[in-house]
Amino acid sequence: MSGFSSEWLALREPLDLDARNRDVEDAFVGGLPPGPVRLLDLASGAGSTVAALAPRLDRQVDWLLTDYDPALLAIAQDRRGDRVATRQVDLQADLERLRFEDVDAVTTSAFLDLASEPFLRRLAERVAAARKPFLASLTYDGRSSFAPAHPMDERLLEGLNRHQRTDKGFGPALGPDAAARALTLFEEKGFKVLSGPSDWEITPASADFLMEFLSGWLRVGRELSLPEDALASWWQDRQARIRAGELSMMVGHIDFVALP
Numbered sequence: 001m002s003g004f005s006s007e008w009l010a011l012r013e014p015l016d017l018d019a020r021n022r023d024v025e026d027a028f029v030g031g032l033p034p035g036p037v038r039l040l041d042l043a044s045g046a047g048s049t050v051a052a053l054a055p056r057l058d059r060q061v062d063w064l065l066t067d068y069d070p071a072l073l074a075i076a077q078d079r080r081g082d083r084v085a086t087r088q089v090d091l092q093a094d095l096e097r098l099r100f101e102d103v104d105a106v107t108t109s110a111f112l113d114l115a116s117e118p119f120l121r122r123l124a125e126r127v128a129a130a131r132k133p134f135l136a137s138l139t140y141d142g143r144s145s146f147a148p149a150h151p152m153d154e155r156l157l158e159g160l161n162r163h164q165r166t167d168k169g170f171g172p173a174l175g176p177d178a179a180a181r182a183l184t185l186f187e188e189k190g191f192k193v194l195s196g197p198s199d200w201e202i203t204p205a206s207a208d209f210l211m212e213f214l215s216g217w218l219r220v221g222r223e224l225s226l227p228e229d230a231l232a233s234w235w236q237d238r239q240a241r242i243r244a245g246e247l248s249m250m251v252g253h254i255d256f257v258a259l260p
């Protein structure tokens, strides 16, 4: 199972939709052929990319959504309807079985930071061989900040970014370096690449999201054996501020489009 619950993906989806970089999406839409299109979304989860691009594509779009979590694909199918087909696939094992040449473009979101260098090479190879536009949204880039700050934030962030580089099913993950590495690989294939920020600007109104997100930070801090008393006082402070509507956060992401 993927470890990405539908509840978590639902909490992050509004932030994702706000954060997506419009210039990058415009360039992607501009790179599509005219008329109806077929799009392949990699690691689709519950179908967030379909939700994001639907208002920007005023024509018939047939989607093929791929993920290895059948429960998330079932939710995506329910939410997104008839013109959406799903396929359960482990992208690490079976990337080369997907027929990139049968679609007009390839998309992914909140996924590349899980991938390793060899996987990104394989992906760039496949997209380049099929000469398709590629849109990668919301790749985490290692930046996070809090307002107000806490003395433990930096240490936790450093630990979190180290944890991001552990194996997520593709070998050691590139984590915060993934977007920069991927866009270089596409440039080396002769693709024209446009990138831009898609940072989460999380206000105190997203209290449920912040509780869940920062409980993940706490979990990672414990896994990394950071001092328990420092972690406990950080968590107490962050929870109190979330409940009081006092905590805001920025989390850095990068969007890019690569056009053949």
Ligand SMILES: C[S@@+](CC[C@H](N)C(=O)[O-])C[C@H]1O[C@@H](n2cnc3c(N)ncnc32)[C@H](O)[C@@H]1O
Residues within 6 Å of the ligand: 002, 004, 009, 016, 042, 043, 044, 045, 046, 047, 048, 049, 066, 067, 068, 069, 072, 089, 090, 091, 092, 108, 109, 110, 111, 114, 168, 169
């Ligand atoms: C952070 S979620 C993003 C989901 C969705 N793209 C979105 O933006 O909400 C990462 C997704 O990658 C999928 N995933 C992780 N490893 C995978 C693999 N080896 N093969 C296929 N999907 C995978 C997970 O199941 C999960 O749906």
